[in-house]
Amino acid sequence: MRRTDREETLLTYATEKSIETGEIPLEEGWEKLRENGICVLVDILQGNASDRRPFGNKGYVSLYTISYRMCSNAGLYDHSKALYDRTKDEIEHVLQHYVVPELNKNKYADEGNAILNKFSHHWENHKVFVKWMQQLFRHLDNGYIANSSISTITSVGLKLFFDIVFVQFKAEVRESLLNAIDTERDGINIDQDLLRSCVEVFPVMGLSSKCTTLKTVQSALNTQPDLSVYESDLEISLLKRTSDYYARKSRVWLEDQTTPEYLTRAEMALKAERNRVKRYLHPSTQSKLLCACEQELLQKYKGPLINHDQSGLRSLLAEDRNEDLRRMFNLFRRLADGLSPMALMTKKFVQSEGNKLLQERRDLIHSLKSKGRKLSSNDPDLIDQLMTLHSKMSRLVLELFDNEAQFQRALREAFQEVMNADTTSDDSNVELLVVHTDRILSGKLKLDEEEVENRLEHCIQLFQFVSDKDLYAELYRERLAKRLLSKKYTSIHAEKSMIVKMKTQQGAPFTTKLEGMVNDFTVGSYQLSLFNSFSFLS
CATH class of the missing domain: 1.20.1310.10 (Cullin Repeats)
Structure with a gap:
């Protein structure tokens, strides 16, 4: 019909x-x-x-x-x-x-x-x-x-x-x-x-097996589900199969690929799993699914990946592989203790680079000594190089490692070791830093006001790692006195700016004598100018 x-x-x-x-x-x-x-x-x-x-x-x-x-x-x-x-x-x-x-x-x-x-x-x-x-x-x-x-x-x-x-x-x-x-x-x-x-x-079956008040099929689909059936009859097996799958894949990738290549694969796999949840799995599965992937792809092999001789973190740092460094950080931060080995390797890298600079200076001193010559403490190379290294690594920690506390600590500890390891008994890093600061403030480097301020900021960054700050203060006072007495200084403003930076680092007592010297000099200069003006009028 x-x-x-x-x-x-x-x-x-x-x-x-x-x-x-x-x-x-x-x-x-x-x-x-x-x-x-x-x-x-x-x-x-x-x-x-x-x-x-x-x-x-x-x-x-x-x-x-x-x-x-x-x-x-x-x-x-x-x-x-x-x-x-x-x-x-x-x-x-x-x-x-x-x-x-x-x-x-x-x-x-x-x-x-x-x-x-x-x-x-x-x-x-x-x-x-x-x-x-x-x-x-x-x-x-x-x-x-x-x-x-x-x-x-x-x-x-x-x-x-x-x-x-x-x-x-x-x-x-x-x-x-x-x-x-x-x-x-x-x-x-x-x-x-x-x-x-x-x-x-x-x-839906989890809900339907227990609920007796469902009005419509659509309401059953939209109601907060009972996930007991989903978890017991699908999710547990899914997580096990996921672990097995990536356990096989990770072994193959580790043998055949460099660390950056492996981590690129891992990143793509995690993205694919997130899309998988979005397309056809229940949202509650995402964290558990990603955890299973991370365990097989990252947790098991974080040591070999980070410490790989040819392509591990040290190589990435040395070669400025910023994209790969960022990827490594983003992946290993997902693990409970994934960043600790990265921070440790970063510390070792900075120590190695710093010690390399110290050794180059030792070699230069030894070479000159064999020729009956001596390297002047006015030589700026070492401090300039240490500033460059610190600036580079600070920027890397900030931009690629999100200024994470473990990496800040690693950088600080590495530079504390380097800055307090003198090249020779007669060649003190503290003295070199004071001399370098003196060259800036005395105008020997021919810098404009902005450049002076920028250089002083680099100096104070290295200053914070110096252990014997009393020695630094003593040497700094001597150089300051010479600049003031000889009137060979860039500006009183620059002198005060550097003292304020030290005061911020160490507190008011540390800079009391320095502030007194500058204030006395300023007052004396002012009184002298008044006297000269009076004499001229007379």
């Missing part, structure tokens, strides 16, 4: 029954509902009908009117319980006679995604089927079911899918899902929509 003819017949029947005051007999009414409603819907979902719209407006209104009239009279004429039970039986019948046999055919199919395709197909159909069953008998939810404290039609429909389909086929579906995910990890495209449809079932 064509849909339009069926609708007209139903409408006539429903209208006549509405006018009459008598009951709609159970078997008569059920036959109308089943033949013109449930069977039509099943045929469409099974693909046996060309019209994908189950009912027109007239058809739906007529079916609902019939079912409502069968339950609207109290006493002997109220068929609510019978309709509720038969609705449940129809849903169970469809699952047992249509869904289970077809899934059994594909249970051991050679095609990798056969079971997933069928499982997804029947799940999507089941959602539509339950939706329409709830629509046809919605009045039961609002009346009989609410008054009897029993499961709603939606809850019944989803629970039946759990009991009849999900429990029977979850193992095969899970295995096919995990195989498909590994296939995607190998770089082969898969149907992500298919996986999303299949994965969706697991959290």
